[in-house]
Amino acid sequence: TLPRILVTRAIYPDVLDHLGRHFEVDSNQADEAWDAATLIAKLQGKVGALTTGGDRVDAALLAACPGLKICANMAVGFNNFDVPAMTAAGVQGTNAPDVLTETTADFGFALLMATARRLTESEHYLRAGQWKRWRYDMFCGSDIHGSTLGIIGMGRIGQAIARRGALGFGMQVIYHNRSRLDSATEAACGARYVDKDTLLQTADHVVLVVPYSAASHHTIGAAELARMKPTATLVNIARGGIVDDAALAVALRERRIAAAGLDVFEGEPSVHPDLLTVPNVVLTPHIASATERTRRAMAKLAADNLVSFLLQGKPLTPVNALPSVVAAP
Numbered sequence: 001t002l003p004r005i006l007v008t009r010a011i012y013p014d015v016l017d018h019l020g021r022h023f024e025v026d027s028n029q030a031d032e033a034w035d036a037a038t039l040i041a042k043l044q045g046k047v048g049a050l051t052t053g054g055d056r057v058d059a060a061l062l063a064a065c066p067g068l069k070i071c072a073n074m075a076v077g078f079n080n081f082d083v084p085a086m087t088a089a090g091v092q093g094t095n096a097p098d099v100l101t102e103t104t105a106d107f108g109f110a111l112l113m114a115t116a117r118r119l120t121e122s123e124h125y126l127r128a129g130q131w132k133r134w135r136y137d138m139f140c141g142s143d144i145h146g147s148t149l150g151i152i153g154m155g156r157i158g159q160a161i162a163r164r165g166a167l168g169f170g171m172q173v174i175y176h177n178r179s180r181l182d183s184a185t186e187a188a189c190g191a192r193y194v195d196k197d198t199l200l201q202t203a204d205h206v207v208l209v210v211p212y213s214a215a216s217h218h219t220i221g222a223a224e225l226a227r228m229k230p231t232a233t234l235v236n237i238a239r240g241g242i243v244d245d246a247a248l249a250v251a252l253r254e255r256r257i258a259a260a261g262l263d264v265f266e267g268e269p270s271v272h273p274d275l276l277t278v279p280n281v282v283l284t285p286h287i288a289s290a291t292e293r294t295r296r297a298m299a300k301l302a303a304d305n306l307v308s309f310l311l312q313g314k315p316l317t318p319v320n321a322l323p324s325v326v327a328a329p
């Protein structure tokens with residue numbers, strides 16, 4: 001009999017077919033919401049799971065699912081995994097990096113441009129029938145080209161955004177990251193390392209691409225917003241919780257910064273009600289990696305991690321290292 005796995009949300013049917021060649025697959029094609037207890041119940045008898053960012057894999061789940069060997073996340077971020085608990089339980093975690101880097105950077109740029117140039121705000125005005133005459137200062141925004149782009153979190157996606165800014169739009173690119181890039185990588189993406197305060201004070205546009213962890217919780221809160229230029233734009237394509245959404249809503253309402261573009265939120269899929277009532281924010285429902293090609297590639301990579309790990313013992317894109325079994329001499 002084939003090893004049994006769980007696919008926790010609806011997924012491309014051909015990816016399910018691919019998995020079905022190697023495993024007995026139980027999948028949530030109906031895509032109904034599962035609470036933690038249901039997820040645990042569904043995982044009984046399963047050795048692997050294809051998970052999404054909405055599936056919390058923590059010590060309680062691991063204790064209740066002793067047969068589980070791998071969770072393959074269909075996302076580059078994996079803050080839904082308690083990685084130390086998974087390692088302690090001998091459960092492999094994998095994520096879906098690289099295949100979404102350029103797509104996500106494209107969206108970061110789209111959100112930056114939409115925000116700085118007030119794209120959705122002006123469209124709402126037009127749709128509402130309010131466009132009656134020309135006015136010299138109608139929906140004036142701020143320039144992208146030639147401005148200073150500050151990137152917080154300089155992983156693969158941050159670097160891809162830096163290249164777009166430096167090479168495509170003639171921006172001065174500054175970045176802050178836990179560790180500084182080597183100078184060849186800095187040169188390749190045209191970016192200069194600065195401390196966080198300098199970045200906040202200097203950047204015309206701040207883009208957040210830092211992974212979520214306890215250490216990056218509220219990287220941008222009231223104090224950081226106060227350091228930014230009143231003309232500045234803030235874009236978050238990283239994770240909810242990187243920004244203090246309540247503090248941001250206040251800063252936007254009081255025009256302490258000019259505008260924000262948000263693809264991720266604290267408490268998704270609900271959105272802080274104050275963000276829904278301020279005009280100078282562009283809001284999208286966590287879609288930065290959502291192109292047909294990239295979502296397929298992410299699903300395929302998660303599936304391939306399950307196949308490679310459960311059949312050959314080799315995860316393709318691991319997020320933890322399990323102690324290996326040392327062969328007797």
Ligand code: GLV
Pocket residue numbers: 053074075076077078100289
């Ligand atoms: C999406 O947010 C991802 O982490 O891939």
Ligand code: GLV
Pocket residue numbers: 076097098101154155156157158209211
């Ligand atoms: C994060 O993992 C990134 O790719 O930027």
